[in-house]
Amino acid sequence: MQPHSATGSPTPDDGSTALDHVRNMVSACIQCGTCTGSCPNALEMDLTPRKMWRLVILERLADVMASRTFILCSACYTCTLRCPRGLPLTTAMETLKGIAFTRREARHRNSRLFYEKFMQTVRHHGRLHEMAFMTGYFTAMKNPLTPLRFAPLGMKLMGKGKVEMGFGKSAATHLDALFDKVAEIERAAAAPLEKESHA
């Protein structure tokens, strides 16, 4: 992981080229703040979307990667629809998430495992299977306290019949080709980032 900047200097930190793609997406930002004012999750974010785009433009990779803003983006597309410059902000947030996961940033390990296990479950079952998903996630987390944290929510969902018990049947063969193709595309896109993170 890149060292976190403590100086507040706009000088690019090492490895900032990982942000090139996102910087191109938001380079026309005029810092009007409409994205922040429109975002339903902004109050929970450590950096507002407007600040995030400013850091991206300044190539502050370490500061961007240290933030949870792109993790908390729920891809509602409101900012994208309202940005007066017509910038693809939701895609930019998704791309930041991809960069963080590709770089295996320790700060975002829990979220990365959550996404990975979610997608593995969908691939295996053809849809989300809650028990299989959470079992895979808890196992990957290797922390016996994690299930306790989710217990109240699990009980509530079970009480409403929202959680299917058992582990379901595999539907892997139907989705394998699709998942393999996406993995191939993502590997090609991530190759420069991986090379950079090991430089």
Ligand code: SF4
């Ligand atoms: S709404 Fe668009 S132009 Fe305004 S701060 Fe956000 S990204 Fe920049």
Ligand code: SF4
């Ligand atoms: S797409 Fe993400 S960043 Fe944009 S308004 Fe929705 S939650 Fe906020």
